Amino acid sequence: MAHTTTIKAKASEKDYWKDLWRNKQLLWILSKRDISVRYKQTLLGIAWSVIRPLMTMLVMAVVFSFIAKLPSDPGIPYPLMILGGLTIWTFFANTFTQISNSIVLNSNLVSKVYFPRLIMPLSAVSVGFIDFLISLALFILLSVYYQYPPSINIIFLPVFIVFTFLTSLGIGLFFAVINVRFRDIAQLIPFMVQVGMYICPVAYSSRQVKDEWFYKYYILNPLVGIIDGFKWCLLGDKAYFNPTSLYSTILVSSLALLLSLMYFRRKENTFVDHI
C-alpha cells in the first residue's frame, strides 16, 4: 500500500529527507530552468558570464593596484590574485543572494503546490555555480597568459567550493525565511554583499592585516578562511593562507547551517500565509 502522510501543525514530516531525495528530479529541472532562462532575450547570451567577471576584475585591478596602490602577495601577479579572490567571492555572493530570494521568487509555486521547500534554495545555487565554473576557466586562461600555472594545491579546490556552498546556504536560508515575512531583506542584501566584499580578502591579501589589532576579530569571518584557502589552492604557497582561520570557517558555518535548517524547517509550512 502507498505511504501515509500526516498533516498537522508544526510537525514537518518525519521522512522529510526521503521526500527531498524523491524530488531530486524537480531540483534538477528547476536548476535547469534557472540556467536556461538566465540570458534569454539578451544579445550576448551566455557571454555575459565571461564579460562580467572580466570587467569587474579590470576595474578592481586598476582601482586597487594603480590608484590605491595595494600590494599583491610577493611574486604573484596582482590581476591573478584579484581574479582568484573575485571568483570565489562572486560564487558566494551570487549563491547567497539567490538563496535569500529563492522563496519569494518562486511564490507562485509556494502558493499552489507542495514539495519540500528546501528544493527552492538548493536549486537557486545552479546559476551561480555555472558562473563560477566560467570564471574559474577564465582564471586558468589568465594564469597561462601570466605564465603562472596553478600549483599542486589545486587538488584541495573542491573542499573550498563545498565550504563556500555550505556557508552561503547557512546564511542564505535564514534570510530566505525572513524575506518571506519582511521584503526589506531583498533591499538589504545587495548592500550586505557590497560591504562583505571589503571586509573579505577579495581585492587585497590577508597578509596586509595579519599584524593589525583587529586580526583576531577579522578571522572570525568564515569567508576569510575560504577565500584565502581558495587563493592558496590556485596560486600556490606564495599566497598568504593561515590554516587556523579554517577553524572559524568550520565552526561558524556549520553552526549557521544547523540553526538555519532548523528555522527553515519550522517555518516552511507557513510560507504561503505570508506570500
Add this chain to the structure above:
Amino acid sequence: MPVITAENISKKYIIDHKRSKGASSLRDFVADTFEKWSPAKKKATFQEKEEFWALRDVNFSINQGDRIGIVGHNGAGKSTLLKILSRITEPTTGEVRIQGRVASLLEVGTGFHPELTGRENIYLNGAILGMRKDEIKRSFDAIVDFAGVEKFLDTPVKRYSSGMYVRLGFAIAAHLDPEILIIDEVLAVGDSEFQKKCLGKMRDVSESGRTILFVSHNLTAIQALCNKAFFFEKGQLVDQGDTTHIVTTYLSRVSHKNLERSWESFESAPGNDQVRIKGFKLLPEYQDDLKHIDVRTPMQFEFEFWNLEEGALLNLSMHLYSFTGECIFNVGTTAQPFSKGLVRGSCEIPGHFLNDGSYMVSMMIVKDTSTVLYNMEEALSFDIEDYRENVTWYGKWPGYIRPQLNFSISQTESVVND
C-alpha cells in the same frame, strides 16, 4: 477503509487591519514591537489585529473511490481545506492522515515559465506536479495531442494564446496518475469547448476508481461527477452526504438578503425634492420547494416611490446588468401624469429567459420622457442558478440570455436498407 481522515482541523489567520495582507515591512514590525512594549498604546495595537478562523473543527473521512464535491459560498473555507490537504499550508490545530499519492490541481499551468518552450514547460510543470521523468516521457505525446499544440511545441509559451496556455496546463494535469486527486475550480477557465473536454476527462478519472475532491460553483458538474458532497459555511462543515441532498441544502440557503430593500421613513429615503424611493422587491415564483432562483424561475420586480410634484408626467426605466457590467436590456413604461403620493411600478421577467449568473438592476425615474429625476444604481442584485434536464453536458452554458425558443428537429426522410 478511509484514505483521508481529518480530525478537528482548524486554520487561523491573523488579519491586520492596519496594513494589507502579504509582505509587511520591517519598519512596521519594529514600530509594532515598540508599541507592544509601551503600556499606553497596548490596547490600540490589540484592536488592529483580528483573528479569523478560515476553518474550524472540521472532521471527516473519505473512502477509497469516493468522489467528493465541495460546495459553499466564497470564503466558506473550501480553498483553505484544499490547501491543507495538498500540504501547501499547515493547519493551526488538528490532524489529517492521507493514504496514497496526492496530486492537487489548484491552478492550471502552475510554474509555467513564459520564456521556456511548450516542450520544456511540459517537463517543468510535470515535475512540479510530482510526475517522474519517465512518466512524463510516456505521456508526452498524449499530452501534446490533448492540448492540441503540436505546431507550437518549440515556441516559448509567452507567445501562446491564453487558450493554448490553459489547454496545455490542463493536459499535463490530466495525465497525472495519482491515487487521490484534488481539483479547485479549474473549470472556471477556458472556452466551453475546452471545459467540455475537461469534464469528460474528469469523468474518465472518476470512473477509474480514484478518490477525487472537487471544489466548484458549477453545481451541475458536481451533481454529475460526485457521489458525495460536503457543504461548508463560515469555515465549518455543516452538512455532508449524498450529492443531491447537499446541493438541495446549499441552494435553499442561498442568501435572499438582496431581494428586497425598503425605507420606512420618508426622511431617510434616497431621492430628492421631486421623488423619494420607498422600496424595491424581487418576487420569484419558485418552481419547486427549494426556494431558489434558477433559469426556469419567473420573477416579478416591484418598485415604489413617492411623487412630490403635483401633475408630474413620469415614466420608469429599468436596466438589467450582468455581473461584469454589460447592460443586457433596458425597458421603460409609458409616461403618464401623477398626483402627489405613492406610485408603484412592476415588471415581469419571465422564466427561461436569463442565463445562469449574477445580475444587477438599476431603476430610473424620468420626467417628461426626457429628464432623469433620479437614478437608483445597483438597486438590487440577484443570482440565477443553472438548471438542466436530460442533458449530459455540464460545461458553462454560453450567452447572457437562455430563451426557450421554438426549435424543433424532425426526420424528413428515412433511408430503408433492404
